Structures are given as C-alpha cells and as structure tokens.
Amino acid sequence: MPPRDSINELSFPTIADQALSGKPSQMECEVIELFEQFRDPLLRYTLSFGISVHDAEEVVQEVFLSLFRHLQLRRSRKNLRGWIFRVAHNLALKQLYANQRVHARTTSEWTIANEQFDPTPDPEEQLSSTQKRQLLLAVVHALPEADQGCLRLRAEGLRYREIAAVLGMSLGSVSISLTRSLARLIRADGR
Amino acid sequence: MLSEYFHLSDQEMLLAADGELSTRRAAQIHDHLTLCWACRARMAEIEATIVDFARAHRQTLDPQLPPIAGPRALLRARLAERSSNQGSNSWRSLLHFTSATGVAAFLCTAVLIAAVVGGIVIRHSTRRGENSVVATLERGTLPDRSLTPGATRRVTISEVCSMAHEEVVGEVSTSLRQEVFHEYGIVNADPNDYEVDYLITPGLGGVEDIHNLWPEPSTSHIWNAHVKDSLEQRLHEMVCAGKIDLSTAQRDIATDWIAAYKKYFHTDRPPALHSRIRRCSPWQAKAVHC
Numbered sequence: 001m002p003p004r005d006s007i008n009e010l011s012f013p014t015i016a017d018q019a020l021s022g023k024p025s026q027m028e029c030e031v032i033e034l035f036e037q038f039r040d041p042l043l044r045y046t047l048s049f050g051i052s053v054h055d056a057e058e059v060v061q062e063v064f065l066s067l068f069r070h071l072q073l074r075r076s077r078k079n080l081r082g083w084i085f086r087v088a089h090n091l092a093l094k095q096l097y098a099n100q101r102v103h104a105r106t107t108s109e110w111t112i113a114n115e116q117f118d119p120t121p122d123p124e125e126q127l128s129s130t131q132k133r134q135l136l137l138a139v140v141h142a143l144p145e146a147d148q149g150c151l152r153l154r155a156e157g158l159r160y161r162e163i164a165a166v167l168g169m170s171l172g173s174v175s176i177s178l179t180r181s182l183a184r185l186i187r188a189d190g191r
Numbered sequence: 192m193l194s195e196y197f198h199l200s201d202q203e204m205l206l207a208a209d210g211e212l213s214t215r216r217a218a219q220i221h222d223h224l225t226l227c228w229a230c231r232a233r234m235a236e237i238e239a240t241i242v243d244f245a246r247a248h249r250q251t252l253d254p255q256l257p258p259i260a261g262p263r264a265l266l267r268a269r270l271a272e273r274s275s276n277q278g279s280n281s282w283r284s285l286l287h288f289t290s291a292t293g294v295a296a297f298l299c300t301a302v303l304i305a306a307v308v309g310g311i312v313i314r315h316s317t318r319r320g321e322n323s324v325v326a327t328l329e330r331g332t333l334p335d336r337s338l339t340p341g342a343t344r345r346v347t348i349s350e351v352c353s354m355a356h357e358e359v360v361g362e363v364s365t366s367l368r369q370e371v372f373h374e375y376g377i378v379n380a381d382p383n384d385y386e387v388d389y390l391i392t393p394g395l396g397g398v399e400d401i402h403n404l405w406p407e408p409s410t411s412h413i414w415n416a417h418v419k420d421s422l423e424q425r426l427h428e429m430v431c432a433g434k435i436d437l438s439t440a441q442r443d444i445a446t447d448w449i450a451a452y453k454k455y456f457h458t459d460r461p462p463a464l465h466s467r468i469r470r471c472s473p474w475q476a477k478a479v480h481c
C-alpha cells in the first residue's frame with residue numbers, strides 16, 4: 001500500500017471540526033508556509049508585467065486561494081512551484097489586459113531604476129552601477145516577451161522544465177531563449 | 192572527452208552553468224573548461240552576466256515589495272473564511288439521508304430545533320431590542336470582500352503616528368467614486384444614500400485604491416460610517432500607543448470592521464453617540480468632517 005499523503009489523511013470531519021473550532025487546518029498552514037516562501041518571488045514576477053503593486057498583491061492572494069482549492073480537491077502535488085508560477089502568470093496577464101495599462105510597463109522598473117542607488121560609499125561606483133543596471137534593463141525590455149519571461153523566471157530560481165511549463169514552451173525553446181538573451185546582455189555590456 | 196581543439200557553444204555552457212545537463216555530460220564540459228582558456232573566458236562572461244541581471248532584477252523590484260505581514264494576515268483570514276464555508280458544507284453533506292424515513296426524521300428534528308431556537312431568539316430580541324445579529328444584516332454595512340479586500344501602502348509607525356488620524360484621511364476622487372459605484376452595480380445612486388468609504392483608513396496605512404473603497408450606506412442606523420470613524424480613531428490611538436501592531440489593526444478592520452469594533456470597544460452595540468447619522472454630503476470621504 002503506498003504511503004498516504006498527509007493532506008489526504010485529513011478526512012472531512014477533521015476539516016469541519018477545525019473550521020468550526022476556528023483553528024487553522026493543516027492545509028491552511030501549508031498554504032501559508034508556501035505563501036511565505038514564494039510571495040516575494042511571485043510578487044516580483046507579477047510586477048514585471050507592469051501591473052501596480054496592489055494588483056500584483058491581489059494576484060498573489062488569488063494564486064494562493066487557488067492553490068488552497070487545488071489542494072482541497074486533492075489534485076497533483078507534483079511541481080507545486082511551477083504550478084504556482086503558472087497560475088500567477090495567467091492571472092497577471094489577465095489583470096494586465098483588464099487594466100489596459102500599457103504605459104505602466106515603462107514606469108515600474110524605470111522609475112525605480114532611476115531613483116535607486118546602491119548603498120556603496122563611492123559616488124563613481126554608484127553612478128556606474130546605476131548606469132549598468134539601466135542598460136541591462138533596457139536590453140531586457142527590448143527582448144521579446146517570451147525571452148523576458150524566461151529570464152525573469154530563471155532569476156527567481158525556476159528550472160528549465162518549470163519555465164517551460166509556466167510559459168507553455170518546449171524545453172529546447174527555453175534553453176535557446178536564455179542563451180539568446182544572455183548573448184544580447186553580454187554584447188550590450190561590452191564584455 | 193571533448194577535444195580541446197573544439198569550443199563549446201553558449202547554449203552548452205549555459206546548460207552546464209544552470210545544472211541542466213546529465214552528470215556525464217556536465218563532467219565532460221567541466222574537463223573541457225579546465226583545458227580551454229577561450230571557453231573558460233566565455234563561461235566567465237556568461238556567469239557574470241547572469242549575476243548582473245539577477246542583481247538588477249532584484250534591486251529594481253525589491254524596493255516596491257510591501258512588508259509580508261499584512262498580505263499574510265489577509266490570506267489567513269480568507270483561508271479561514273473558505274475553510275469555514277467548507278466546514279458548514281461538509282456538515283450539510285453529513286446530514287444527507289438516503290431513505291425516506293431518514294428524511295422524515297430529519298425534517299421533524301429540524302422543525303423542532305427551529306421552534307426551540309426561534310423561541311430563544313425572539314425572546315432575546317424582544318429583551319434587547321435590535322440585537323447585534325440583526326444589526327449586522329443591515330445591507331451594505333460590510334463591504335463585498337471579493338471587491339474590497341483592503342489595500343495598504345508601505346508605511347512606518349512613525350509616519351502613521353506623526354499626524355492626527357483625521358489629518359491623513361484624503362478625499363476620494365470623483366472618478367474613483369464612480370468606479371466604485373459601477374463595480375458594486377449601483378446605478379443612479381442617490382448621493383444621500385451612500386458614502387464611498389475606505390475599508391482600511393489612510394490613517395492606518397490604507398490607500399485610495401478601488402480595492403480599499405466601498406459604497407457604505409449612509410442610512411444604516413447602527414453600524415454606520417460614524418461608528419467606523421470611532422473604531423478607526425481607537426485603532427490609530429492603540430497603534431500609536433504600541434498596544435497593537437499596525438498589521439493587526441489593518442487585518443482586523445479589513446476582515447470585519449464590526450467584529451473589530453466589538454473587540455476593541457468591548458461591546459456588542461455602539462453607543463448612540465457613535466451611531467449618529469451624518470448630515471454632510473455622503474459623496475465626501477472621511478476628509479470632510481461634518
């Protein structure tokens with residue numbers, strides 16, 4: 001007999017009892033733990049779509065409520081990280097289309113890039129670092145959407161297989177996309 | 192083993208750097224890099240660019256990320272709400288009978304329980320007048336959580352407490368007020384019937400955002416905007432006195448402001464002074480104290 005999944009062991013009277021007693025269920029605790037682990041990477045990823053912070057927060061909340069439903073229905077627990085990012089990707093896109101805020105894309109990262117400085121003491125280093133960051137971001141912005149997505153997901157720690165699942169691409173395409181993007185960044189940096 | 196006279200492609204080097212190759216192939220790449228200066232230099236360029244991009248990505252977006260405490264509390268509340276709904280549904284499914292006798296027995300028991308509970312409730316209501324359960328059912332006194340979950344900005348305690356509560360409350364723009372009415376499906380609203388109110392007041396870090404605004408009926412006799420004002424004032428004072436933390440205040444007022452009022456004023460019913468009906472224009476937000 002295969003080992004029972006801890007979630008599956010929660011029979012309905014247990015859930016009902018916990019709900020009525022006001023104590024968080026094991027599943028709620030698990031979702032909160034995953035929220036703590038992935039909230040910042042997800043928020044960064046959804047913000048990169050050019051939606052507002054509040055919209056991005058709401059997208060992330062919706063992702064974890066969907067995850068809760070997903071787990072309640074005892075659906076697959078394989079590659080939950082990929083699943084979470086895929087749902088976030090779809091919801092962020094939906095939000096972006098709903099908002100029709102095309103111009104927001106240029107404001108979020110650029111505004112911050114222009115305003116933020118590294119806390120290094122040397123002003124020349126500060127300027128150089130800021131300019132370099134602006135250059136990198138400009139190159140990234142000029143990349144096709146899919147290439148930008150691959151780069152950002154990789155920066156959040158996703159493996160190629162997970163990126164492929166989130167963006168609906170083949171594994172080979174992810175590899176080619178990342179290679180192409182990095183080659184452009186290297187050229188832009190004049191290395 | 193790869194020949195040192197051939198060079199690796201960028202793709203192979205990236206796959207190796209990202210740990211996406213088989214152990215055998217990764218070992219071959221490693222051996223080649225040991226021997227080939229050109230490929231090693233290219234590999235260094237790739238890795239340096241990855242580091243630069245990852246750093247730029249984070250440094251650009253991290254300053255925008257609000258603290259996790261508020262959103263985590265909100266998610267907890269939402270999960271608890273859903274669990275609670277599921278719990279009640281589960282009990283209903285437990286009471287599902289398959290036989291006709293079972294249904295009849297269940298109905299008789301239900302009628303009996305309803306009669307007993309109804310009698311208790313009626314007696315209780317008669318004794319206390321408008322009880323709190325009935326009062327909370329005044330339509331619209333609580334916002335629709337799916338439309339108005341609350342929204343906050345990144346704010347420090349010193350910022351919140353540097354001004355009196357009423358000074359940090361701004362007026363909601365006309366266009367946003369109209370959006371709120373539209374979202375709630377209210378058409379041709381009588382300005383005297385609603386006030387577009389903040390769920391989490393700006394004095395507690397709330398923002399002028401559609402997710403933090405709802406049309407609060409001005410006609411509510413008990414749980415109206417005046418009562419909520421009193422709660423906001425109390426929470427602001429408690430936060431600034433260090434009696435509760437800001438995220439708790441935000442969470443409590445966003446989850447159920449009536450429950451929060453009962454909790455922080457230790458009463459089931461606001462005094463008449465708090466519930467007085469406003470005479471100013473309900474189209475005005477809390478900026479205008481009339």
